[in-house]
Amino acid sequence: MDAILFFGFSAILLSAAIGVVIARNPVHSALFLVTTMVTMSVFFLMQDAPLVAIVQIVVYASAIVVLFLFVIMLLGVDRHESLDDGRRFQRPAAAILGVLALAGLLSLTVGHWQLGGHRLSGRSISDNGDNVRPLARTLFTHFAWPFEVTAVLLVIAVVGSVVLARRSSRPAPNPDAANPLQQGSAR
Amino acid sequence: MTLVAGLFDISTQHYFVVGALLFTIGAVGLLVRKNTIVMFMCVELMLNAVNLTFVAFSKALDDAAGQAAVFFTLIVAAAEVAVGLAIIVAIFRRRQGVTADDIDLLKG
Missing domain, CATH: 1.20.5 (Single alpha-helices involved in coiled-coils or other helix-helix interfaces)
Known part of the structure; x- marks a missing residue:
């Protein structure tokens, strides 16, 4: 039963996290983010942390994601974004760094380690x-x-x-006139 | 056989593996995405992975300090989002875009 819950919610959590990264529309990313937050609070409940689980939903899934959505709607950037990479080396470099980071973290996790009997706060x-x-x-x-x-x-x-x-009371200077040395186009 | 039996016996290590995977997804997302708002969401994913690890250690050691640390992470995340989104709004006012590639004024 524990294993079913754990693996089921792990699958939801990780696929929603991948959804945050690969969704073209920022609004979809924000909704995937809500899914990861709620799933994470289930994990907190399974680990005897009910208060943290509630705070996770109230602060993260409500306040922070609503702030994200508010800014997305305010700026009107809720259109589909091209995922094409202008710089060719960026994506392979990210993949290599990701594999390295994952290998390091997993070697720490799966390797031999043990917990001391030390309690920092002295409270159960x-x-x-x-x-x-x-x-x-x-x-x-x-x-x-x-x-x-x-x-x-x-x-x-x-x-x-x-x-x-x-909003500044002075009119903002034209950004292109302010830096004539800027290379390339702004958009 | 013992490996398979250990796989379905949920222990602290299982949560650490999920935390490591989530952290890596967030880190790779931060590197590949160009929309600054989505980059902030990836930072939130990484912070959440750390929170999961804190709570797992808290359970393993039966120590309330781990759960208390989650609150500090939450506060830092909230402050980061408030300031970061204010910066994004300020950038959008001047440049009409929130793509990270556009913000290259410091490039030589």
């Missing part, structure tokens, strides 16, 4: 079947300083995105 993932309490205690005691740092990071991200996306 389940406190009488309760996953939220040990996670919250870990976040607010052992990881209190990183937690505060992420608050700063989020504030910087919000301010940065507002500054970047704000």
